Structure formats: structure tokens, C-alpha cells
Amino acid sequence: MTSRKRYSSSIDVARLAGVSQSAVSRTYREGASVSEETRRKVLEAATALDYRPSMIPRIMLTHRSYLVAVVVGGLYNPFYANVLEIFSARLQEAGYQVLLMYTDSGHTLDGIIPRLSSYRVDAIVSALAVMSGAAAQDLARLKIPVVLFNAALANNWVSSVSSDNVGASRAMAAHLIERGATRFGFIAGPANSSASKDRFAGFRDRLAENGVQPLAFAEADYRYEGGRAAALALFTDARPPDALFCANDLMAMGAMDALRTDLGLRVPEDVLVAGFDDIPAAAWPSYGLTTVIQDASRMVDKAIELLRAKMAHHDGPGGIRTIVPATLVARASTAR
Amino acid sequence: MTSRKRYSSSIDVARLAGVSQSAVSRTYREGASVSEETRRKVLEAATALDYRPSMIPRIMLTHRSYLVAVVVGGLYNPFYANVLEIFSARLQEAGYQVLLMYTDSGHTLDGIIPRLSSYRVDAIVSALAVMSGAAAQDLARLKIPVVLFNAALANNWVSSVSSDNVGASRAMAAHLIERGATRFGFIAGPANSSASKDRFAGFRDRLAENGVQPLAFAEADYRYEGGRAAALALFTDARPPDALFCANDLMAMGAMDALRTDLGLRVPEDVLVAGFDDIPAAAWPSYGLTTVIQDASRMVDKAIELLRAKMAHHDGPGGIRTIVPATLVARASTAR
């Protein structure tokens, strides 16, 4: 016996106010012509009936839902939790609502895509740390504006916003060299994270420019535990690294704890450690982690800018790749 | 020149497939009667046209949107980020979509409520750490099923799911007493956080049962920095606490850092410290924080259960208050 309560409609309000349904509609439309008298009667009736105009029929008529799908995965990473917060706040300010799509496997978005399209979202944001090229293609096929956050670019419908992963990682290499390191290690994120790839590339290339060739490499999953295990693996060697750069802060903190707690090494005396993101915990005294500040606020603003432009003109430029500067912040973990 | 691309409709598909529009509709409806032949023609045409059935008209007809609004605030707290992830995953599994509503001031939900109702959400989850009674009333007025997460109960439309905040805090008091503490401090969350109130009440009452009367009290904002500052304030006293219980882990970790880094005290030798939530960082060796495990997974399941029941029968029981057991986990921060 599912007794369904109905929201009251503009017709109900019109009846009670003694005006036409169109009058009610106009009362809620910006800059429509309604007399003060009519507006008053309508609002009064609306209050009495608890009336709220519905977006649903409007979506049918205007073909705009003001819904933006935000696809997320790794909220365990405070950086992404923060990014989601900022996205939500900014999109709401701009008059959009966020349809949150959670997925733990960025590889295939198969389950996600039908949902997205059935709600007729106006645009899609992917704030996924890892996403396969195939998944990006699937999104592109919807012919809806898509922005990828810290991920590689696919095509005309898909733009992307990234930190300057390459540049910041080059700077990190220089920083560690300058601090006297000679044997370098890198802990990467998952293989299909383009951010991780870029961070590795920048780091490796800058080292190579200084004649540093071999470089200890391990791959993990962007999580604390993964970084900790990877560090243990890297430091079994007879001549382990004296500087360790990790593709994100969480792994760097795991690595620091592996070095200090599990291996009895000192940071920075025995090993320099650095991360990427600048999550709040990186600045806590227990870690004092040297890292790269990603300007989440600016990245989000850029992303929304791209979306809005493309939503306004579907034939406008697409496939734009925006790179936002990132800043190295040196802390105790790489102090001499 | 906003050239709007339109999704193709069931009518387009019907035309191409040479069948009626209802045939298309039936092809996508469970257990409708369509011949294999028709279904094949429809699906073929649908693929050609990239057709995806729209939820929007269906919402109008059925008065169900399969949209659940999730109101969040403090995603900086990993516990809540995790809760949001679990909610999203579970709701999606159950066939619902999440409309994410962000607010940084749980006090008034004024901006949120019109949006919620204009999208005709079927239910609302508030995963806000702090929310005023007035805000809860506002939600109740919508006559939609509402579940409050770790917050106080309002009325017939509003149910709540909480950890056993009182019980776990009593246990924490007992634990600290047993560890030999004699002077106790408490760092609370914001005044209108009912979880914080309950945690304080349980702690204070259990101490009182042991004859402990005065108790150093400070209020902060649930954040790391707030906890750190509050701890500094509490420890200016000539006879400062030798045990400190904080209303959440983030503040406890801030407090630990204040004690160790700013004041040169040792944890646990000089001061025992405990928190609440069991966020991942609490288990990291740098903190080893004694805390209370909130069973987020079970809490979310309970919440969804309540929502679904109320969505199915709007005249069913409402205003249900569910308490989920919470477990104390002792770590180094309160070891003798």
C-alpha cells in the first residue's frame, strides 16, 4: 500500500489563487510580466500549499537539466575529497546541481554511463585519479561536454585540467639533487594514471639531464598502505635510494612510516622523501613532508569555465587542455 | 548561437524501427510483453541512434525520481568522505542516484531546500556533523523521508542513525581511568553537534560515577587546527589534564601535535590522548591514536534501510532512532 504523497503543482496554486496556471509559472520566471497583485496572490497560495516549482517538466521543454555529473573514485585521498567539495560549491553557485557518480573502478564506466544519460546531465566532470583511455572514449561518445581532472585528453568533447605535473616533478628532481641526493627512487601510482606518468616523466627526465641514470621504481595504488609496502620493497636493495619521490602524499607518508618505523631509517638524515598534492597532513609536524601544492581551487575554476563555455555553445572549441601551475613547498622531510 | 544537441527520443527510435512508440517503451520496461522480433528491431534502431531512455518524463508520470539528496559539509574529515563514498555506492546499487548538496553552514539549509525539492528528490540524507534543530525542521516540512547521520531527531518524517556515542564515550572514560588518569580534559566539537554533546555527556557521566568532578573543557570545530589550538589553551593551567578525550580524531591528532611539538610533552607518558571515528591516520605509527571505531558501513546500511521503508510506505513508521554499536580500540596513545 504505497501511499504516494504528491508535491502540489502550479495548477493547484492557480486554482487556489484564482488565476491561470501561466500566471503562476510567470511568477517564478525571472523578468516575466506579472502584476504585483497577481504575484501576491500566487505567492500566498504557494505558501499555503507548500508549492515548489519543479525542474522536471522544464528539463523536458528546455533540454537543459542544470545537472552536472561528477564522477569520483578515490575519496580516501583528502585531495580529491577537497576537490569534490570545491566542485560542489562552485557548481551550486553557478546554478547547477551535482549528480554524484561513484565508481571504484575507473577502468570501465559501463555502469555509470546509462545513469548519466538517463538523467540528461548537461555535462560531466571526471575527478578520477585513474581512468583508462577506453573509458574516456565512452564519455566522449555521449556528445556532452566532459572535463577530465588530472587525466589525459581524449577528443573534441573532452577537455582536461591538470596541474603542471611534469614541470613540478622536474622541480622536485632539481630540489632533491640540490639537497645532495645521489640515488633516487620513485613510487608511482597505478599504471593508467596519467598524472602519475607525467610526474614520473618529469622527474626522470630532469634527473637524466644531470646524468643520473638508474632509478629505483615501484608501483603502488596511491594509498598509504601501498606506499608503505612499496618503500619496503625498494629498500631491500644493498644500495637503496637516498631520496624518494612519491606520486602522491598519501604514499609518501606511508613510505616515511616504512622507513622510520619498519626500517629504522631517519628522514631526512638517511633518506629524503617528497610527495605530491599537499594534503593537510603533509604539513603536520609528524611528517613535515616536502611536496607539490596543487591549486585545487584554480583547477576547479578552470574546469567549470571550460564546461560552461562548451555548454553554451556546443559547436564551440572542445578538447582543450589546460595546465595549472603547481608549487613546490620544501619542508623538513628534505631538509639537510 | 547556442546550438543544442538533442538526445534522440523513443519516437525517433520507433520511426526508424518501424514500430510504435509504445513498443519502444515496452522494450525497456521490465517484464513487458514484446516479441523477440520487435525487441530486436528496437534495440537495433536504438543503437543506431544512440538512444538512451530518459528518466525525466518517467519522473513526471510516476512521481518518483530515484534521486536521493545527500547533504554534506565536512569532507575534510576522512570519516565523512568515507561515509559519502559508502552512501553513493550503496544507493547506486539500490537503483538510486545521489544528488550531492554541499553546504558549509549546516545551521541554515535555506539555499539547499529549494534545489532539493525542485528536482523532486525521493529522500534526503544529511551527513552533516553539525546541524541546527531549525534546519532539521525545515527538512521535515518537505514531507519527504529524511535520515540524519549522527544528529538529533526531529519528527515523524525524520529518522536518524547514530553511533552509540554515549556508550562508547563512557567506555573511553573507563579506559582512561583504568590507565591511571586522574585529571581529565575534553575537547568538544561545535556546540550544535549532537554527536559531540552525546560524547561529552557519556564521558562526563562515567567520570562522575567514579567521583571525578571538575573536567577541563574546550570547544573547537572538529578540525585539526582547532584541536591543536584548544589543547594549547587547556594546557596553560598549572595542573593540566593527564588525559585528553577529543570529540573526533582530527582534533585529537591536532592535540597530540600541540602537546608533543608545541609543549614538549610526551604521549602517552605525560598525557593520554584519545579520539573518535578511527580515521585511517589514527592507526599510523606517528599517532597510534586510541579511538572509537564507528561502523560507517553498518550505519549507512541502516540509513538506507530506513529510507527505503519510508519511501515504500509514506504512511509507515517514521521518526525512528537507530543506534549502532561503536568499538573502542586501544593504541599507543593511551598505553601505560
Add this chain to the structure above:
DNA sequence: TTGTATGCGTTATCAA
């Protein structure tokens, strides 16, 4: 099993 017709709650167009 299939097609026709109707309605859901708005916005937009047009005439009054």
C-alpha cells in the same frame, strides 16, 4: 503482442 490515445507539470507562443 501491438498500436492509439491520454496525461504528467511545466514553458513558450499567441491572442485577447
Add this chain to the structure above:
DNA sequence: TTGATAACGCATACAA
């Protein structure tokens, strides 16, 4: 300024 009226894209009762 106001009120009829026609869409929008789907689900459903009904007739065939």
C-alpha cells in the same frame, strides 16, 4: 498583463 493552448518524451489503459 493575462489566459488558452501546444509542445516536451515517456508510461499506461484500452482497443484491436
